[in-house]
Amino acid sequence: MSTDTTDTTSTSRAEASGAAWWVKNSRALLRLAFPLILTNFAYVALTTVDIVMLGRLGAVEIAAAGLAIALFNQLRTTGTGLVTGVSNLVAEARVRDDRERVGALLFAGFFWATVCGVVFCVALLLIGPLLVLLGQDPTVVDRAGEFLMVLAPGMLPCLWFQNLRHFTTGLKRPGPLLAITLASVGVTIGLNYVLIHGKFGLPAFGFVGVAIATVTVFLLSFLAFVAVILRDSTLRPYLTSPHARRWNGDAVRSVWRLGLPISGTYASEAGFFSVLTLVIGSLGVEALAAQTVLNQIVYIVFMISAGLSHAASILISEADGGNDYREARRTGLLGTAWGVIATLLVAVVYLVVPEAIVSLFISAEHADNADIIALTVTGLLIAALMQVFDATQNIGNGILRGIGDTAGPFRISLVGYWLIGLPAGYLLGVTADWGVEGVWTGQTIGLAATAALLLVAFLRRADRLHREKSGAPATEPEPS
Structure with a gap:
């Protein structure tokens, strides 16, 4: 009887200890995840606004813009994966107080963001004939081509923004991200309304107005992020450092080595959804x-x-x-x-x-x-x-x-x-x-x-x- 009582007590204590761990660590997990989720929601609100407004225009417009956005996001995700490792590398350099290394990594991130941006922009502009061969409706492909003609150059400021995002995260100063993204949502809503329907003396661009608004917001968000960094006494020295404007082969290779498997995983996932979208398009x-x-x-x-x-x-x-x-x-x-x-x-x-x-x-x-x-x-x-x-x-x-x-x-x-x-x-x-x-x-x-x-x-x-x-x-x- 005594042994049974002891065993029962030990089990109860273990269960209580396990429950306490789950409660305590759930709080820690959710406390850390909540601001990240809010920032993610604010970011996805940009494309959500686009889809909602396109949903008021008709089936062909939704399909064409949706196809264009899916292809753009496939390549954007791949490029983002390549610069994701900047945050880890910057964090390591920060711990060692290696300010030159941080500047070099910032340059390396911009280098790969620019390379990806140019290559992906060209790919999006030339992909039309391939989509027809893959069974997509020619009318939809033509309209998607109109959309991509405007949207594709936005890949550059979009990936530059992502590089700054991971740079500031590595320095544990990601504060302005949420505020900039929330402001971008408001600007997107306003620009979509004005450019789709033609307000304030501007012509009505129809569904292509969504692409114009998106590229404009990408560029404004990047410039706003640069302005915030230049006003931050901790971040400004890294951005204005000569090392942030100078080639460093080791830093460029480091970002490539760490970012490549992450980029591959992101590309594999995004590609899976993109290919299924093409199957559905047929x-x-x-x-x-x-x-x-x-x-x-x-x-x-x-x-x-x-x-x-x-x-x-x-x-x-x-x-x-x-x-x-x-x-x-x-x-x-x-x-x-x-x-x-x-x-x-x-x-x-x-x-x-x-x-x-x-x-x-x-x-x-x-x-x-x-x-x-x-x-x-x-x-x-x-x-x-x-x-x-x-x-x-x-x-x-x-x-x-x-x-x-x-x-x-x-x-x-x-x-x-x-x-x-x-x-x-x-x-x-x-x-x-x-x-x-x-x-x-x-x-x-x-x-x-x-x-x-x-x-x-x-x-x-x-x-x-x-x-x-x-x-x-x-x-x-x-x-x-």
């Missing part, structure tokens, strides 16, 4: 328009998991630095759990009021929008499950990076997205003739496979590092 204008709206809705929710992923990655890096891999393992599971909880709560809203959500993006006043609305509502019901896996795989990428694995997520993305998700989407949507719903189902299968592979890889790596650190044999029970 099914008709209405299907492509529905995909454009659905992508934007899911992208908004994705910002929650992006913030959680970054926060969990930082906390795991701290545990990794202290060789506490049991803590890293638990933090990874904690971040994943909060991603699932958040997306399930959103899924309830999708299931209860799907029509109301879609009506925010597509005007029911146009008779030819009825089929698009019906398709998007169906897609939203599928997305209720899909976004849970999407959040899990996004957080899986972050927690693996936190524990020191940057190549693993790229390899896993090739399997989950390209060897499982893409074939499943094509087989169900085109071969089995399920249409756009089949493509969305295949996309869900690919995200689920990727999420599972990433989570297993994280747990195995954390357990292996824990055993190596503790010197325990391979048969030692894994920590919970």
Whole structure:
């Protein structure tokens, strides 16, 4: 009886201790993730405003601009991944108080942002004939070409802004990001209204006005960020330093080496969605328009998991630095759990009021929008499950990076997205003739496979590092 009582007491204490850990670390995780999520929401609001206003113009306009924006975002994401490593490298140099190195890394980031910007701009301007060969509606491609003719040059200020973003984050001074992004939303709304409809004596540019507004906001945001840095006594010396204007081969190579696997992972994920968008585009204008709206809705929710992923990655890096891999393992599971909880709560809203959500993006006043609305509502019901896996795989990428694995997520993305998700989407949507719903189902299968592979890889790596650190044999029970 005494032994049983002791065992029960020990179990209760362990459970209480575990519960206390989850509460305490949930607070730390959410406190770190919340400002990141807010900044992400403000950023995605820029494209959301574009899609909402395009939804008032008609099916061809939504489809054409949606195709153009999807292609632009594919390359923007790839370029952003390449300069993401600037923040890590700057942070290391800051710890060593190596101000020359920080300036050189800033230059290196601008160098790669400019190279990517020019190459990607040319690619977007020349991609039209390829899209027709891939089965896209020629009318939609022509209109998308008009949109890209204006939007493509915006790649340069967009990537320059991203480089400054990671530079200031590495110096632990990312403060102006949220304020600049929020201001950009207001400017985007105003410019879209003026340029689409032709106000204040300006001509009505129609849907191309959205592209003009977007490029203008990219440029103004970058210039505003530069102005903020020049007024900051801590940041200004780095931007005005001669090292920030001088070639440094080692810094350029360092940014390339660290950013390349991150860029590859980002490109693989974005490419997966872009190729599926092309598959859906081959099914008709209405299907492509529905995909454009659905992508934007899911992208908004994705910002929650992006913030959680970054926060969990930082906390795991701290545990990794202290060789506490049991803590890293638990933090990874904690971040994943909060991603699932958040997306399930959103899924309830999708299931209860799907029509109301879609009506925010597509005007029911146009008779030819009825089929698009019906398709998007169906897609939203599928997305209720899909976004849970999407959040899990996004957080899986972050927690693996936190524990020191940057190549693993790229390899896993090739399997989950390209060897499982893409074939499943094509087989169900085109071969089995399920249409756009089949493509969305295949996309869900690919995200689920990727999420599972990433989570297993994280747990195995954390357990292996824990055993190596503790010197325990391979048969030692894994920590919970």
